[in-house]
Amino acid sequence: MTDVAAWRPTASREALESRARQLAWVRGFFAQRGVLEVETPVLGHHGASDLNIDSVRACVLPVAAAPATTAWLQTSPEYHMKRLLAAGSGPIFQVARVFRDGERGNRHNPEFSLLEWYRPDFDDRDLMDEVARLVSGWLECEWPEIHSYRDVMRRYAGIDPFAATDREIARRCEEWLDPAEFPGMARDGYLDLLMSYCVEPALRRSGPTFITHYPASQAALARVSTDGDGYPVAHRFELYVNGIELCNGYWELTDPDEQARRFAADNAARKRAGKVEMPADQNLLAALAAGMPCCAGVALGLDRLLMLKLGTRDIADVLAFPFERA
């Protein structure tokens, strides 16, 4: 049976107006700070290499009747924006439409709006301060507290994510799943489950919270250093507001050799998981080799920001047409 109302938008007129106001507010925020708005390709030759982010494949015929080229809808404008930084762009921001396969839920849509920005000479702390200014300014909410990944895991999941063994972490998850039925799930997979099942729900009941210093295995493209107890930690941060994950930021990795190693490690993990491998973006590696300035960057979900502004827990309420109606 077809839904007779399926042609209609799921967002109210009020939500559409708020979306327009939010966009204008964001642009004003960066204009005031001298951050340049840029646009980079949505359709790229490289997809994301992250184990848990799947790019949407596109089939492109750059010249009619020529053999088709596989391209990828971008999961974030990160690689392209870093090439602009290496070319001397200075501080830049972008409001990008990005695409991720296999992501649909109350807080996910396969196509969504990402606000991504980069700040040369900022470190993670400086950029967290700017994120806090933007988010608390728009949402009129409290200034976020800052807690380390290790602290929130200890407090809300009752486990030390750095000291615990793989076996202890898997056992902690037996409340929800039988590890025997999840062969191949690695330590980080179990930690992700604890993040979703223990930490996020707890953060719904507290004020805006930055989580910082992720395990080095979850560094993605952040630089890694050693914490006071000798554990390697990533200079990566996330902001949660009402338990909703709003952004993910890094003090960016600028070393091309380390970047190449991470691409290789990602692809090894993708291969183990039976996923398509993503060749390293040589243009990104060349840009890093040419010298990307020391900088911090962050990607913030604009649809979720609007959900928080309007107090809804369903992303469909802020999208004109979620994927089912697209």
Place this chain on the structure above:
Amino acid sequence: MASYSTNEFRSGLKVLLDGDPCVILENEFVKPGKGQAFNRVRLRNLMSNRVWERTFKSGESLEAADVMDQDMEYLYTDGEFWHFMLTDGSFEQYAADAKAVGDAVKWLKEQDVYTVTLYNGAPLSVTPPNFVELEVVDTDPGMKGDTAQGGSKPATLSTGAVVSVPLFITIGEVLKVDTRSGEYVSRVKSS
């Protein structure tokens, strides 16, 4: 048999889990941005009626359960089985055992229509309508002239169900009862 992937899970979907038919009550997709995606699913096991919470890796699938809800008229019981007939004009009959009939037994009135859930073609459960109308066959004598005052007494209905009724109810009256709570709703005006 068809199967459903986690992205098709929605409430009301009937699936097989550990060999038992279950109905999905809730499906929550959770995924930290850079992390592993899971589906956190609440299901009711239709055999035991117990609610389970299970976690699936996003993208996994479950086999569909051949479970169908059908409107059927209750005919009679032979003591071992309760016999129902499809109301679609086919006159097809089904025999439900005591386990399938369950608590619905106390609301079964001949010729009334019930929802019979079939699993692989056999009755799995019987659900009465939210409201049924049944005759009082036994209760203490009524107290005349005091209809407004509170107070209640037990009354036995024609199906054997015992409900708490106001004091003014008398034998032979027909009552409207809410089957979900087992509570008296009102008298049914006799014509």
